[in-house]
Amino acid sequence: MTKSVLILSTSREKLPVGNGDKKLGALWLEELAAPYFVLTEAGFDVTVASVKGGKIPVDPNSLSEGFKTPDCEKFLGNEKTKKLIEESIALKDLDKTFDAVFLPGGHGACYDLNTDPNVIALLEKQWAAGGVIGAVCHGPAGLIKPQxxxxxxxxxxxxxxxxxxxxxxxxxxxDEVPFLLEDALKEQGGIFSAGPDWGPYAVADGNLITGQNPASSSEVAKLIVKALST
Structure with missing residues (x-):
């Protein structure tokens, strides 16, 4: 039977900072695009959803020169894949279970992936069932509250x-994020480690797979493939 993976993105576009000013939150596109291609090329059935559904906000910095990767180009250059983030499924409308749930980042993840009760319930159910959970960059913000x-x-x-x-x-x-992710994971008892800044670094501990930054996106997806293939 074909293995299924849910990629669940933030829906949060802006972060409240300063005196009512707004800074970009949103999805860092590489963190969704690269894993999508790794997972689909491995033959998995991949569903893309977001906390609220509809168009997923993408951090324009992730599409700027020096940050827009070939996977981002490929994802946005294909109408089928582009539609996945323009018309994403709302988490509340999902009616199936998945072999793995993957959380991409972007600063928006620090807000809704960390607080939305549907996200917390999904991850607690996934964990209790022995399913795989993966996350990259700010995506592990979603792992702080599930028990x-x-x-x-x-x-x-x-x-x-x-x-x-x-x-x-x-x-x-x-000073503008609600918490420092490294500190928050440590406070919840996580054994945190990191590689050199901006380099690929991913960790698998049983069914929990995490990556450090955008450059780690493919590595996390490959570890998910490995976990679902054994």
Missing amino acids: QHSGDPIVKGKKVTGFSNSEEAAVGMT
Whole structure:
């Protein structure tokens, strides 16, 4: 039977910062596009959804010179794949289970993937069923609140990674995000590690697979493929 994977994106476009000013949140496109191609090329059935459904906001910085990757070009250059983010399924409208759930990042993930009760419920159900959960960059923000049956966070005692404190400082967002992801994962009992800033780095601990930054997107997807193929 064909394995199924849900890619669940943020729907949050703006972040509240400063005195009512707004900064970009949104999805970092590479973190959805690269895994999508790795997973579909492995023969998996991939569904793209977002917290609210409809058009997924994409951080324009992820489409700027120096950041727009060949996978982003390929994704936006094909009407079928482009439609997946222009008309995404709302999480509340999903009526099936998945072998794996994957959370791409973008700063918007720090808000809705971290707080939406439907996201939390989905991940708790996925974990309880023994399904695979993957996340990259700011996507692991969605892993902070879900709990195991014991009441412990699902990341407690698990090797994890995500956007590091030093990377957050490098992009000038340390004082503008609601929490530093590295610190938050550690506070929930996660065994956090990171590679060099901006380099590919991914960690698998059982059914929990995480990646550090956009460059880690394909690596996380490959580990998901491995987990679902064994």
